[in-house]
Every structure is written in C-alpha cells, then in structure tokens.
Amino acid sequence: xxxxxxxxxxLQPNTPYAATPLLTAWLRSQGHDAVQADLxxxxxxxFFSKEGLRALFQALKPVEEAAGFLEQADxxxxxxxxxxxxxxxxxxxxxxxxxxxxxxxxxxDQEEVLGWGFREVSPDDQDRYLASLYLDDxxxxxxxxxPHFGFSRYAEQISASVLxxxxxxxxxxxxxxxxxxxxxxxxxxxxxxxxxMVALTIPFPGCLVGALTIAKRIKQxxxxxIIVLGGGYVNTELRELTDPEIFDFVDYICLDSGMTPLLRxxxxxxxVRTFVREEGNVRFCEDDTRLVLHNDLPASVFxxxxxxxxxxxxxxxxxxxxxxxxGRWNKLVLAHGCCWGRCAFCDTSVxxxxxxxxATPATICDWMESMMADSDFNGFHFVDEAMPPDLIxxxxxxxxxxxxxxxxxxxxxxxxxxxxxxxxxMATAGCLAVTGGLETCCERTLQLMxxxxxxxxxxxxxxxxxxxxxxxxxxxxYGFPTQTLDExxxxxxxxxxxxxxxxxxxxxxxxxxxxxxxxxxxxxxxxSIRLLPEERTGFxxxxxxxxxxxxxxxxxxxxALRRATYNYQLGLGLDLPVEHWREV
Numbered sequence: 110x111x112x113x114x115x116x117x118x119x120l121q122p123n124t125p126y127a128a129t130p131l132l133t134a135w136l137r138s139q140g141h142d143a144v145q146a147d148l149x150x151x152x153x154x155x156f157f158s159k160e161g162l163r164a165l166f167q168a169l170k171p172v173e174e175a176a177g178f179l180e181q182a183d184x185x186x187x188x189x190x191x192x193x194x195x196x197x198x199x200x201x202x203x204x205x206x207x208x209x210x211x212x213x214x215x216x217x218d219q220e221e222v223l224g225w226g227f228r229e230v231s232p233d234d235q236d237r238y239l240a241s242l243y244l245d246d247x248x249x250x251x252x253x254x255x256p257h258f259g260f261s262r263y264a265e266q267i268s269a270s271v272l273x274x275x276x277x278x279x280x281x282x283x284x285x286x287x288x289x290x291x292x293x294x295x296x297x298x299x300x301x302x303x304x305x306m307v308a309l310t311i312p313f314p315g316c317l318v319g320a321l322t323i324a325k326r327i328k329q330x331x332x333x334x335i336i337v338l339g340g341g342y343v344n345t346e347l348r349e350l351t352d353p354e355i356f357d358f359v360d361y362i363c364l365d366s367g368m369t370p371l372l373r374x375x376x377x378x379x380x381v382r383t384f385v386r387e388e389g390n391v392r393f394c395e396d397d398t399r400l401v402l403h404n405d406l407p408a409s410v411f412x413x414x415x416x417x418x419x420x421x422x423x424x425x426x427x428x429x430x431x432x433x434x435x436g437r438w439n440k441l442v443l444a445h446g447c448c449w450g451r452c453a454f455c456d457t458s459v460x461x462x463x464x465x466x467x468a469t470p471a472t473i474c475d476w477m478e479s480m481m482a483d484s485d486f487n488g489f490h491f492v493d494e495a496m497p498p499d500l501i502x503x504x505x506x507x508x509x510x511x512x513x514x515x516x517x518x519x520x521x522x523x524x525x526x527x528x529x530x531x532x533x534x535m536a537t538a539g540c541l542a543v544t545g546g547l548e549t550c551c552e553r554t555l556q557l558m559x560x561x562x563x564x565x566x567x568x569x570x571x572x573x574x575x576x577x578x579x580x581x582x583x584x585x586x587y588g589f590p591t592q593t594l595d596e597x598x599x600x601x602x603x604x605x606x607x608x609x610x611x612x613x614x615x616x617x618x619x620x621x622x623x624x625x626x627x628x629x630x631x632x633x634x635x636x637s638i639r640l641l642p643e644e645r646t647g648f649x650x651x652x653x654x655x656x657x658x659x660x661x662x663x664x665x666x667x668x669a670l671r672r673a674t675y676n677y678q679l680g681l682g683l684d685l686p687v688e689h690w691r692e693v
Contacts, residue, residue: 110375111142113304117311117319118149118291121261121433123421125150127440127492128310128340128367130409135368138407141375145413146298148291148323149316154418155290156251157193157244159186168254168286177210178250184208185247192240196420203236210246212424213239230426237423237435245424255285260422261434262315263287268342273646274354281321281358288322295326299334308371309359310340317342324358337374339363344461345626347384350393351647356386365460366445368401391647403445404468408479416484427678429542429582429615432518438490439480443473443504448497449522452546453558453636454589456626462494470503474511481515491519495545498526505531505538518542523567532573542580547616550585550600554592557636559628564603568612575612582615583607585674587667589621590629590636594661601670601687608677615678618670620663623653666691 114129114136129145136143155161166182169175178185188205195203207213216239230238248260257264257280264280281288299307307327309320324336336359344364355362362384363370370382380394421435432438444467446460456462468476481487496519508515521527521543549555552564574581585604587597607613623629629636630653641654673690676682682689 110306111302111304112136112144112306112308112371112375113298113302114143114145114308114310115298115323116145116147116149117309117316117323118152118287119259119261119263119315119319120149120312121422122150122153123419123434123436124438124440124490125411125414125416125419126310126312127409127442128312130411130414130440131406132308132310132367132371133413134407134410135401136371136375137410139372139375141372144302144304146302147414148294148298148319150415150419151294152287152291152319154193155294156286157189157247159190161290162186162189162247164286164290165251165254169250172253175250175253178246178253181208181210188243189247192243193420196237196240196244196422197418199417203240207239207243208246210243210249212242212245212249216242234423237421238426241422241424244422251286255287257285257318258287259315262313264318265313265315268314268317274352274648277318277321278354280318281325287319291319291322292326295323296330299327299331304334306335306337306375308337308339308367310367311338311342312340314342314346316340321355321358328358335360335374337361337363337371339367339370341461344459345456345624346649346651348459348626349645349647349650350384351391353386353389353391355648356391361385365396366401368406369399400464400466403442403466404472406468408476408483409439409441411480411484416486427615429544429580430678432490432542436488437484437486438488439477439484439486440490440492441473441476441480443468443491443493443496443500443519447494448500449495449561451559451561453628454586454621454624456624457628458626458631467497467500470500470507473504474507474513477508477513477515478511487513487515489515489517491517493520495520495522498524498531501535502531505534505540508538509534513539515539516541519544521545522562523547523570524562525566525570527570527573529573529576532570532577532579536577536579540579542582542614543574544582544584546586547583547600547604548586549589549592549596550603551592551596554589554596557591558589568603568607571607571612580614581612582617583613585616585618585670586621587618587670588657588659588663590638590657592621594666597666597670598687598691601673601690604674605677605683605687608674609683616674618667618674620667623655625650625653 114132116126116129120126133143133145162185191205194200251258311317311320327334338359364382373380382396383394385392423431423435446465447462448465450457450463516539518541523545571581604616633640639656669690
C-alpha cells in the first residue's frame with residue numbers, strides 16, 4: 110500500500126518530530142511504499158516569508174492593535190527571509206538591521222543591563238538571539254490575526270481543555286490564515302504522493318486542530334483515502350472514546366505503539382488496538398497481544414523531510430533551555446516505556462509508561478550510525494521517559510568502542526545508580542546535558558509520590574554531573590497533594606542553593622495536574638484529595654478536577670516560583686531570601 114505519514118502543525122521548527130521517520134522505516138521494512146512529510150515546518154516557512162507576511166498585513170489592516178507592526182511592514186518584508194536563512198544556517202552572518210518589536214526591544218534592554226558577556230555569548234549567538242526575538246515579534250503579529258497561533262502550537266488551550274468534539278469541529282471549519290494555508294499544503298502533498306492511506310501523528314494538543322484540518326480536507330478531495338490518527342495525544346486523552354463524531358474526519362484511531370496497528374490496516378487485516386465506527390457507534394478492536402520488540406525496529410529514515418530548512422530558536426539565554434528549541438537533533442528512543450514506572454502522579458497505567466522494553470547498546474549504535482549517514486547530523490536527543498542507567502552504561506561503552514563522534518542529551522532520573530564513574534563515562538561518550546525531575550524538592554512529598562529519589566541523593570548526582578561538565582535541567586512541581594506553602598518555598602531554597610553553587614543550570618516549575626491514568630486518580634483518598642464532579646462526553650479525558658484543600662493561591666505561588674527561578678538562571682536574586690518572591 111502507498112502510505113503517507115504526516116506531521117501536522119504546529120511543532121518546534123528546529124528538528125523533525127520522531128514519529129514519522131520511525132514509522133516510515135517500519136512500514137518499508139514490511140514491504141509497503143511509505144513516504145513522509147512535515148506540514149508543520151512547511152507551514153511555518155510559508156508564514157515566515159515575504160508571501161506569508163503580505164497575507165498577514167492584509168489580514169491585519171482592520172486590527173487597531175497592529176498599527177505599529179504595519180508601520181514597519183517594509184522593514185519586515187526586507188528582513189524576514191534573511192533572518193530565516195541565517196537561523197537555518199544557510200548564511201554565515203545576519204547582515205541586516207532588524208525592526209524593533211516588543212520582544213526584540215525587551216531583549217536589547219535586558220542585554221544593556223546585564224551585558225552580553227554574562228553568559229559568555231558569542232557574536233554569532235548574539236545574532237541568533239536577536240533574530241529569534243524578531244521572529245517572536247512576527248509570531249505575536251500573527252496572533253493578532255489569529256488568536257490561536259503559537260510558535261510551536263496551534264489552539265493548544267482549546268485542544269487541552271476541550272471535552273466534547275463539537276467545540277473542536279467549530280474550530281476546524283472556521284476559515285483562518287492557518288487553515289487556508291494548511292489546506293493548500295495538504296492539496297500539494299496529496300497531489301505529489303497520491304497515497305492510499307494517510308497516517309497523522311498527534312503528539313501534543315497543539316497539533317490536534319491542524320491534524321483535523323488536514324483530515325477534513327483529504328476527506329473532501331480524496332474520499333477513498335484511508336485516514337488514521339495516532340500519537341501521544343491520542344494515547345493519553347482518547348483512550349475512553351465513545352463519541353463517533355470524530356469519524357466524520359478519520360477512519361481509524363490507533364492506541365499505543367503504532368507499528369502493529371498501522372501494519373494491520375495497511376495489510377487490510379482486522380485492526381488491533383484501534384477505534385473504529387460501526388453502525389454509528391464506536392468500537393475498540395482489542396489487542397491481540399502481539400507486540401513489536403523495540404530491539405527489532407529499523408533505524409529511522411529522513412528522506413522526504415526538508416532537513417536543510419529546519420531552523421533553530423534561541424530566545425532564552427540559557428545553554429540548557431536552548432537545547433529544546435535550537436540545534437538539529439536526531440530524536441531516538443532507547444527503550445519503550447519507563448525503567449521506573451512507579452511515580453504516583455504519572456500515567457503509569459498506560460502502555461508507553463508501564464511496558465518497559467529496551468533495545469541493546471549494539472542496536473542503538475547501529476541506529477545512530479544509520480541516522481547520522483542519512484541526516485548528516487551527529488547530534489541526538491534521546492526522548493525516553495527516563496534513560497535507564499544500566500542501558501546508558503552499555504551504550505557509552507559501545508559509543509567509545511566504535512569511536513563514534515556524537516553529541517547527545519536526554520531525560521534521566523537523579524538516582525543513586527548514576528554513579529560518579531558512570532557520569533564521567535557519559536561525558537566521555539558525548540553527553541552534553543541531562544534533564545530530570547526534582548519535583549517538589551521535599552523528602553516527605555517525594556516519598557509520598559514514590560519518586561524513588563531523595564533530595565540529598567539528587568544533590569550528589571547534580572554535583573557529579575557538574576564536575577563532569579554535563580549541564581543539568583530540573584523539572585519542578587508545585588501544588589502536589591498535601592504540599593504545604595512552607596514546603597514549597599523550602600523547595601525553592603534548595604533550587605536557589607543548587608543554582609548558586611553552579612550544579613543546576615536550568616529549571617522550570619510545573620503545576621501538578623491530576624491525570625486520569627495515574628495512581629493518584631485511582632486512589633485519591635491516599636493523597637488527601639477529593640475528586641470533583643467531572644463532565645464526561647465520550648471524547649477527550651485526561652486532567653481530572655479535584656479539591657486539594659490548599660490554603661494558599663496556587664496561581665500566585667506558581668508565578669512567584671517561576672519569577673524567582675528565571676532570575677536565578679540569569680544570576681540575579683541569589684542573595685535574596687526566598688520569602689522575597691512571595692511579595693513580588
């Protein structure tokens with residue numbers, strides 16, 4: 110079967126998402142004619158061009174708030190394509206004067222106060238920083254024309270909070286700059302490939318409206334084409350699907366690892382782990398228990414993706430935060446599932462967490478060598494839930510044995526199995542940075558959530574990473590059940606000390622969300638929370654409303670934590686008591 114695998118908009122523009130390269134390779138290995146395209150990067154490049162800006166200016170003419178932007182229309186037309194070419198690495202220098210919008214002006218103001226040397230930023234990176242802020246200004250102008258627009262997401266707030274499909278249908282059928290351009294790109298890619306089946310991955314809520322817009326257009330123009338949905342959003346939020354209305358847009362919705370479900374559909378075999386509509390009702394085709402072992406997968410392939418056209422963004426002057434949005438990374442999964450899989454707040458009942466299935470170090474290095482030859486890039490982002498220490502150990506040995514010239518980073522757990530010797534080995538094998546959850550930074554709540562780490566143990570691991578020259582980022586959590594205000598600011602004090610000592614380089618506070626597939630949702634009484642009435646419509650279900658009995662304003666505290674940590678990362682406010690941020 111001729112199968113087209115599509116990444117819908119919008120995602121970060123610096124590197125291809127991992128799903129279609131792997132699924133394309135898998136379907137080819139099984140004898141199918143699989144091709145891929147990334148409509149997210151294609152749409153962004155369409156917007157950030159002279160043609161895209163002219164369409165934007167036309168749409169903004171009646172918008173009063175856009176007057177300042179429109180006054181600089183000629184300057185933006187002259188600079189937009191040189192900026193994109195520079196961020197793509199196609200030109201060596203940014204040889205143009207940029208018009209100052211709010212983001213660029215604030216960036217210049219900050220640097221006037223702090224000085225370019227405060228992060229030892231090179232002249233090239235100074236230009237990348239300013240060019241990125243310039244694009245943020247253009248993105249804000251697009252938002253005036255279409256409030257749902259975001260640089261790496263579209264209608265995310267609606268998609269993340271919507272319960273019924275009806276609200277989404279309204280968004281998909283509404284004409285906008287986004288939908289008009291996306292429909293044109295959909296027609297082009299369908300005419301180019303003429304597939305019998307189209308598979309759309311939806312990794313995040315910010316891709317949902319884009320995916321449905323593509324599906325709707327294909328149904329209108331190529332009604333015989335089979336349309337399949339899958340991906341992280343589907344696996345998490347549509348597991349209890351009973352509303353048949355979405356099947357006006359698609360034919361199949363696959364859960365969990367997509368290899369077997371896609372192959373069965375392509376082979377015209379009875380589907381497994383898949384939702385279908387039959388006689389007006391939704392039916393889930395049960396799993397036949399046959400799974401593709403992670404070690405048996407082929408290396409991802411990149412043909413069909415415009416690798417030379419992806420562009421990085423350097424909006425925050427932090428070397429770790431930059432990794433997500435800048436640089437070209439080959440995304441790779443070392444092991445299916447999580448090697449720990451016990452955190453009470455996590456979706457531990459879902460396949461992509463609970464079923465742990467690692468590849469061998471030799472297989473992973475085979476994949477890396479193949480992907481480097483295919484992409485001409487030697488950087489890797491291991492996108493595991495948490496890279497297993499034992500597997501990292503063997504992988505580092507294999508990288509050194511093969512003398513691979515690679516750079517890599519990924520998510521870990523700050524646990525005692527990450528010994529000083531292993532961390533030094535990681536540095537030797539090309540590890541640049543690690544990210545991991547410190548969560549509440551409080552022994553009591555870490556134990557309650559079954560995180561499997563201690564504050565003391567995590568601090569030691571962070572010290573060892575710093576000594577090895579590996580950068581670190583911490584995911585932090587506030588609003589966890591039973592977490593007191595004092596515990597929250599005690600956690601902030603630990604973060605302040607770690608940053609001041611130079612062992613933690615980046616961090617971000619996330620508000621706790623109670624998800625339907627977590628242990629806490631299954632046993633709320635053990636965590637002293639009360640579930641609130643929940644509307645169930647048969648479409649999306651993920652975050653569950655609850656009463657945690659907090660005697661403080663979580664929104665206010667979350668803002669204080671983020672302001673403090675942002676300043677810490679700039680080297681500011683480290684001499685202030687953490688109580689200072691309660692009043693700011």
